[in-house]
Amino acid sequence: MTAHSQPLRRALLSVSDKNGLVSFAKGLYELGYELISTGGTAAALREAGLPVTNISEITHFPEMLEGRIKTLHPAVHGGLLADRAKPEHMKAIAEQGIQPIDLVCVNLYPFAAVISKPDVSLEEAIENIDIGGPAMIRSAAKNHAAVTVVTDPRDYTWVLEEMKAHGGETTLATRQKLAARAFTHTARYDSLISAWLSARFQVEEELPEIFALSYRQAQKCRYGENPHQKAAFYVADGITEPCIANAKQLHGKELSFNNIYDLNAALETAKEFSEEPEAAAVIIKHANPCGVALGRTAAEAFRRAREGDPVSAFGGILALTRPVDEEAAEAITGKNTFFEAIIAPGYTPEAIPILTERKGWGTDLRLLEVGDLRGWREKAAGTGLDFKRVTGGILAQTPDHLVVSRADLKVVTERAPTEEEIQELLFAWRVVRHVKSNAIVFTKDRQVIGVGAGQMNRVQSVRLAVAQAGEKAKGAVMASDAFFPFPDGPETAAEAGITAIIQPGGSKKDQDTIDVCNRYGIAMVFTGIRHFLH
Template identity: 50%
Template sequence: MKRALISVSNKKGLVEFAKGLIENNYEIISTGGTAKYLEENNIKTTAIENVTGFKEIMDGRVKTLHPKIHGGLLGLRDKESHLEQMRENEIEKIDMVVVNLYPFEEVLNRGGVPHGELIENIDIGGPSMVRSGAKNYKFVTVVMDPENYGEVLEEIKIYGDTTLETREKLAGKVFLETAYYDSLIGNYLIEKSKGDREKLVLGYKKVQDLRYGENPHQGGSFYKNSSVGYSLANGKQLNGKELSYNNIQDGNIVLEILKEFAQEEKIACVGVKHMNPCAIALGENTREAWERTYEGDKISIFGGIVGTTGIVDEETAKKLVEIFLEIVIAKGYTEKALEILKSKKNLRVLEIDMDEVVKNKERIVSVLDGVLVQDLDITNETIKDYKLVTETEATEEDMKQLEFAWKAVKHIKSNGIVICKDYRTIGIGAGQMNRVGAAKLALDQGEELCKGAYMASDAFFPMDDTVELAAQYGIKSIIQPGGSIKDQMSIDKCNENRISMVFTGVRHFKH
């Protein structure tokens, strides 16, 4: 008779699985709560203390850490010296371990849980058992995921045991799962103690396999971290095809931009293409916000993504389906609006809780053989932080318009210039090798609308040439970080052309 040790917190499918094991001549060894649950469902078990000859102690902290458990798991069945030592020490083989770990992740994500309670949810015996079994996968089957119960039972019914291939695969899952589990604990303790993270260990769960990456010849997958907040991973897809790699990249930019305007009384809307905004606008309602965004760049938005902090109503939906869009992201939809959007079967429609907080604090970017880690750029300067540096004054309304422009340019690839008017972008110059080139693109896009408009630059002006170009188009006021050794040249050029200029003191490069 084979033996299976079962100790789980997740009872999903357990009764059926245990019954299947018994039907296939398995004895079941179990611990405390799991044993009680199985006995209540008329499944006979052998208590763990009857195997070890040692009662659990220290409030259950020590119960499976015993040679009769780990010897039964780690002993090599094809090595006579191991078998002899097992006989000498009265250690019986354990052929299967069915374990899932204390719910540290679930307790951590509740928030506000006392530190002591979190510590008690760090599993020691569980990881030890599954790692022992996984190391000896040549002979031992380790099951941590209820999704594998069916596959395991099927193989036992057919072959009398699981196949070596399956045991190897399940062993791989064990080491990934325990690494993920330990990463949550380690990162929590380092963050709490403000320790130095000399080793970067990240835990992510797969959301989905993607059809491909940026291009069809590249593979791709989407993973989420443990604590998911304001994110595409936390959204509801109400219509359309699965999200692609590029959809997720662009959708993330939409969410980052919308978060800048989450506290606005007016509704914000943004259109994004190739990870750059085509246009951003505020409106009194969702329809107006979309129409003003569309007016900002009717050409680039074709095949792009639209996001709004508002509720999409019937009239807005009618406007949205007039052009080809990949995705619509919104706080919500009326029933009629959703019906209209669903008439485009491939249009991906996502609902995101705009009030949710951004829970991750870092941006991680892969490079060849490494990753770069930096804090998220969530610094939010406000009007009270601005410094007027010109003789030409800026009115209260000017400051509000500049604030809008500054929030917009923060999300433009560097070198980035944004031209805004009446709380909407009219020209965007993104990702240029020089700042004058970015300004020229933005100003040419805005054309005659630039007269009396506002310019924002993501970084300082190294020379006064950008200001000189802005003056030619009739720009009224400029916002930029300041900090160049030649700032005075730009200030003088503004004064010469009666342009007001404010410094924020903060740079927002976006490479």
């Protein structure tokens, strides 16, 4: 490698993520750049045979406080911030013996990765809050008229190619683009620290006056809800709760926008049953559960979930609370079935070939692994707010994780539900909270047999559930996500043969509804809790 007797320019490199570092630094050196570096970055470059100037040789001040102070110095920031178009700036740094720095390559301490560890300590997290790195990035980005700032290893190749094509320099357009990315990088970093410390120290109200959102792009989608819309999937850092954001795709083509949305709906519904001794299966179509059931095995749960509405199940999304074994895989790939994607805690080695080699759709089937679902509520505690976007702003609310138990049920009819009916009502209640309002769910023997979703009036949702359930409605129970404003809904269900109802109560016409139930011998309980899902 040829040495340069008089470097034309200077590059400061200090990175935690060293992917691609050596090849990028080599390219800079070959373009005539003096390489300035710190700590582990300098060691990595020397190990690769590249000449490196230690930052302490520039600052004439040793690194101290275990590396907390090394680049916070006028010799660094003067070289970054001096406006090359202003003679007085250049004179000022020359008088202090400060030379300009033309390129900064910095990425920050891995705070996101550290706080993602389940056993992370406060001390470890604090030590991974970068101070000097953001300061250098911001200085370089502010002075992008003259300084190139690179914060993402994915940019190394194209930046280097441009520099080779332009005599060792980048274009102003590129420096502007990189500067915008750099400020996004530091803003995301700071917002992540803010959110984590606020939750840890409980320094904010549940709904703070100001908050910053931090998400990184996990993938681009081919399109959005419709082909004419562009879309991408962004995920938060530091999430340990099992969810679509940290699921691992094992097989199949890229997930679409609608796949991701429906997979989330399927998994969130399945998590309601993660602590059950039996397996649970959930089939989602257009964000609504069309099939939910418990079974002794994953295969049995799947079969029973599909039986609830086999027509709607075709082409849906499947979630299970237990690993997919050979028996379940055989059932899933049976005749007259097709699924876009499956998400489960895991898959046995015998199951994957059965799922992926099914003629006609195995190669397209997406398989996602999310890990053990048990204990998810503890992991979800304090993880943030639930958001819905409106034009010009967002609505924020605490997540709807409230659990209703038998102790919360208030019997309001002459007939109290049997023990079996209570268990069935609680099962139906856990499903109805995941159905778009106005939501009605009929269940029988821990199997969803009828759903009415998203209707403009509640009695129409009841009618849809009755039509789907058919003869199975006899002896079934009904759950409603909100109160009945009129008794026509319960009366329609009663005529179909349901024996028990669970609903929040609270309508001015509650007594009319109670009277209908008493007339038909139906047991009804109030929860006092509403579960609208818009």
